[in-house]
Amino acid sequence: MIGGAPCSGKSTLTKKIISGLGLAENVEPMKLFNCQKHNDILVVGRYPENEAFGGTDRLSYGTIKKFREFITQEHDKWRHIIIEGDRFFRAVDIEWLVSKHDAKVYVLQVDLEEESKRHKQRQDEQNETWLKGRRSQISNILTNLSLMGQIEVRLNNTEGQTSELKEEVMEIINE
Numbered sequence: 001m002i003g004g005a006p007c008s009g010k011s012t013l014t015k016k017i018i019s020g021l022g023l024a025e026n027v028e029p030m031k032l033f034n035c036q037k038h039n040d041i042l043v044v045g046r047y048p049e050n051e052a053f054g055g056t057d058r059l060s061y062g063t064i065k066k067f068r069e070f071i072t073q074e075h076d077k078w079r080h081i082i083i084e085g086d087r088f089f090r091a092v093d094i095e096w097l098v099s100k101h102d103a104k105v106y107v108l109q110v111d112l113e114e115e116s117k118r119h120k121q122r123q124d125e126q127n128e129t130w131l132k133g134r135r136s137q138i139s140n141i142l143t144n145l146s147l148m149g150q151i152e153v154r155l156n157n158t159e160g161q162t163s164e165l166k167e168e169v170m171e172i173i174n175e
Contacts, residue, residue, distance in 0.1 A: 001097065002082070003089035004108035005135045006126055007118035009156040011055050013108065014084040015047050016166040017173075029077075030070050032060045040079040041173065044088075056085035067093050075101055080173055086134065091141050098150045104172060105147075106165070107138060108156040 002010050021038035028034055036043040045055035067088045097103045141147060154165055
């Protein structure tokens with residue numbers, strides 16, 4: 001599971017990981033859960049080329065309440081399931097996930113200056129109030145006593161750091 005504030009590089013990292021997994025086949029293992037299958041790896045959401053807001057951002061909000069049911073249904077069918085983005089990155093679901101499954105959870109962080117630069121580059125219209133809310137959500141997850149020691153925090157300001165993260169995740173995938 002990969003989370004972080006907007007523009008922390010979650011989708012970029014996921015796309016880089018996907019690029020090393022081979023061809024994608026679109027699947028919908030459960031209603032509303034549009035995914036990509038890469039051999040024995042399931043990626044939640046779809047990541048079309050040149051689309052800034054793909055992945056779980058395109059899934060219905062109705063999937064949030066079905067997240068646990070989805071994971072329970074799918075976990076033993078795949079060698080790995082990759083989940084990125086804000087849709088399911090909630091403390092209550094992360095707590096459940098790490099308590100029930102052998103899950104690795106990453107939080108990507110960027111400096112505010114780099115975050116601002118990325119917002120301008122992608123020309124998004126996310127207002128500062130909403131962004132502060134997302135940052136607070138991530139901060140609350142990072143300070144959640146139940147999750148301490150369960151989350152890997154990684155700085156993701158540069159392409160080099162993104163490449164290092166990709167390699168780290170690929171090592172887990174290829175174990």
